[in-house]
Amino acid sequence: xxxxxxxxxxxxxxxxxxxxRPEAAPGEPELGLAPxxxxxxxxHSLLKSFNYAIEGVIHVLRRExxxxxxxxxxxxxxxLAFAYDVTKVELMILLVAISFVLIAEMVNTAxxxxxxVATTGYDPRAKIAKDVAAGAVLVASxxxxxxxxxxxxxxxxxxxxxxxxxxxxxPANLTIIALALTVIAVIAVKAISGxxxxxxxxxxxxxxxxxxxxxxxxxxxxADFQHRVLISTLGFLMAFLVAQTRxxxxxxxxxxxxxxxxxxxxxxxxxxxxxx
Numbered sequence: 001x002x003x004x005x006x007x008x009x010x011x012x013x014x015x016x017x018x019x020x021r022p023e024a025a026p027g028e029p030e031l032g033l034a035p036x037x038x039x040x041x042x043x044h045s046l047l048k049s050f051n052y053a054i055e056g057v058i059h060v061l062r063r064e065x066x067x068x069x070x071x072x073x074x075x076x077x078x079x080l081a082f083a084y085d086v087t088k089v090e091l092m093i094l095l096v097a098i099s100f101v102l103i104a105e106m107v108n109t110a111x112x113x114x115x116x117v118a119t120t121g122y123d124p125r126a127k128i129a130k131d132v133a134a135g136a137v138l139v140a141s142x143x144x145x146x147x148x149x150x151x152x153x154x155x156x157x158x159x160x161x162x163x164x165x166x167x168x169x170x171p172a173n174l175t176i177i178a179l180a181l182t183v184i185a186v187i188a189v190k191a192i193s194g195x196x197x198x199x200x201x202x203x204x205x206x207x208x209x210x211x212x213x214x215x216x217x218x219x220x221x222x223a224d225f226q227h228r229v230l231i232s233t234l235g236f237l238m239a240f241l242v243a244q245t246r247x248x249x250x251x252x253x254x255x256x257x258x259x260x261x262x263x264x265x266x267x268x269x270x271x272x273x274x275x276x
Contacts, residue, residue, distance in 0.1 A: 057106070062192075062194075067106070071184075082176070083275075084152065084155045093147055097140075101137070105137050107136070108137050112130055115130060174271065175268075178268040179268075182209050182268065183206065186260065190202050204256055204257075204260035205252045205259070207260070208242060208260035209263045215238070215239040215265070219232040219235065243261060
């Protein structure tokens, strides 16, 4: 009989080592895992976007004297454009020229801020960049002044009573100008006070200013109507309700609403009394 051969056991083999996964860079999701969507930054709301944009305008108005001068001249030019009844083409050209000046001034401020952040000492290239940005403002200002001269030279050379007659014939023009000046006054006061955002909160209340400015315009336009007292009273009640909602919602205080109401009323009243 042959001897039974005992099976030999093969030595136990160790399991193959797992492959090491490359480490993810800091801030990146791990490989093989879906990114966490909940941690992504959500886009700003439309109201916040408008607030940020207007805050940029307010910053330039508060910081740059030239921007305040350009803004005041632009307001005067627009008032003259409505008063002297410029054509639509002339008004479009004036708006484009004014926009170029204001945009150039804002870009100049942005360039200066970026250069101040990037450099700590004197750099001739930084000086060139600032000079070029300031030159762009100068070119835009000269072109805008030339356009304004060409548009208004014939109208101002022979002054007439066209301004007063136009306002009396179409009081809607004066009302639009009054409300536009009210908005500009609200933004200017907010820039000085530094309280709140351009479209929400702060001193003064823009909603109250426009509401009471509209009430005063309604009162003055309807002065010759038979039911002028009733019309004015209804306008005042509507303006009062607007102001009350701003206080009850906690957006404004009573003082901020009161200042806004007085500002809108005075701007509209002074403009009507001056031009009519």
